[in-house]
Amino acid sequence: MRPNHLRNLLKEGKPTLGTHVHSPWPSMIEMVGQSGLFDYVEYVSEYAPYDLHTFDNLGRAVDLFDNFSAMIKIEQEPRGHIASRAMGAGIQNLLFADPRTPEDVEEAVRAVRAETPEIGGQHGVNMRRYARFGAEAGTEDFVQALEDAVIAIMIEKDPAVENLEAMLSVKGVDMVQFGPGDYALSIGKYQDYSDPAVVAAEKKVIETCLAMGIRPRGEINTPDQAKKYLDMGVRDFCVGTDVVVWIQWLRDAGEGMRKALEGH
DSSP states (O other): OOOOHHHHHHHTTOOEEEEEEOOOOHHHHHHHHHHTOOSEEEEOTTTSOOOHHHHHHHHHHHHTSSSOEEEEEEOSTTHHHHHHHHHHHTOOEEEEOOOOSHHHHHHHHHHHSBOOTTTOOOBOOOOOGGGGGGTSTTSHHHHHHHHHSOEEEEEOSHHHHHTHHHHHTSTTOOEEEEOHHHHHHHTTOTTOTTSHHHHHHHHHHHHHHHHHTOEEEEEESSGGGGHHHHHHTOOEEEEEEHHHHHHHHHHHHHHHHHHHHTTO
């Protein structure tokens, strides 16, 4: 089974850095790996088109590089199916969107961990590529690989903030990402991410995570946005998104060229 670079960094207490990719083109993942600057890439499947072949191809792209791993952002349903198939393809780490209760978190953890009497998960033996198509399935290394999968959860709805400590108390949660967009919507603040209630909720999430020994992650678009989070004690970041970079380039280049073409 492939070592999980992200898990190893968490065990060593080191900072971690990822970036988001929406494109299902495996070469986008390969470019991140070739940079040598990121610990993992997050495939944002909640927003992007994909099929099961996509997962296999993304897993193969990650396998080209040592000291590199992948995470997948999984939509609310069907979370268990997507988690199982993504892990089977070699995407080792999982970010679950939209949990609202401790029971939601428990369900997510069970989907990842092995179905043994001691562990009590629901992930069983299979013939997928992460286990060399069955050659390593059901072994001690297989079970350990499932234990090493980093489980992150989004805290992005008002009920999740209300249930925060209970949700973070579920065994198996490693990392938390606050979602200001969904949180603002859930309290009736439409795209108002600077509203005091949204800012206070993010602060509460980060401080509670740190107090409970769980890693809060900062999602930012540019490195200069990291200082606020670093000052709060955050050491894990996911910076940038391929579609945001592309949209911004289109706006900048398009506006520049329209101005250049004026009068011609």
